[in-house]
Amino acid sequence: MHSIRLASPADFPRLQEIEVLAGAAFREVGLPEIADDDPPPVELLAGFAAAGRAWVAEVDGAVAGYLLAEVVDGRVHVAQVSVDPAFRGRGIGAGLVDHVDDGGGVTLTTFRDVPWNAPLYRRLGFVEVEPTGGLAAVVAREAALGLDPAKRVCMLRPGRR
Template identity: 40%
Template structure:
């Protein structure tokens, strides 16, 4: 599956996304860089949260991957990237990130941020290969998001980091 098969989500896609997110989270269970099991992750987004997303891209039918996009500090924010374990390792995550970056460019954003696990190979190192750099001292809404992640125990699962990619036209 490539970027051409990624599309904006339709209402019929939404019921599949919470279970897809939960399945994707199981990939963290055996991942290097994690201190705790994925069962300790916050619950998957709800249908109303998916429906209210600023942007939502999906791949496949039923969806086997998605990118949930929000806005922070007036810029695009990749809130969640999920790929079903059965579809992992085939480039779908990269295609979704590329589609998300393209979506953000078309919306007129100049950068995209995200928060992820620093030491999980298919998290921060993967995003770095997609053009994201670590934000050493987040501020504004990105800093607030990091504080929220800390307060709900995300950093106890593994070291977290904020990242940003500039969007070149």
């Protein structure tokens, strides 16, 4: 069982550690450049935390995963969700996504063919959508950072209101 709370500055080193640990798995699927990415800088984490848009999941007091969210096109948009590989398979990432779902729908962008990306999100109720408006801007921002839009997909879990 895990609990979810807002992230605090004291969590930032652990969030960076989780990102490095979780990112290493991308080597196994032919994306070493993702594995080699630097973790999010403290300034970025601080911005999400100050806005009340950074959460951590704890298992027995240990931070096991985290999620950063923003608002895109009036919906919650998952900017990042990562789980320490030592805690995978326990529903922690899904729990974080559920936690931020305000009933108005949740969007994200992710890798189309990475097993723990789009295929997992489909099982969580997400469907592929065309990037328009704010999502198109997110895709453009990712492309500017070197993420190939052909390997990415925009997804939406429809609202439950």
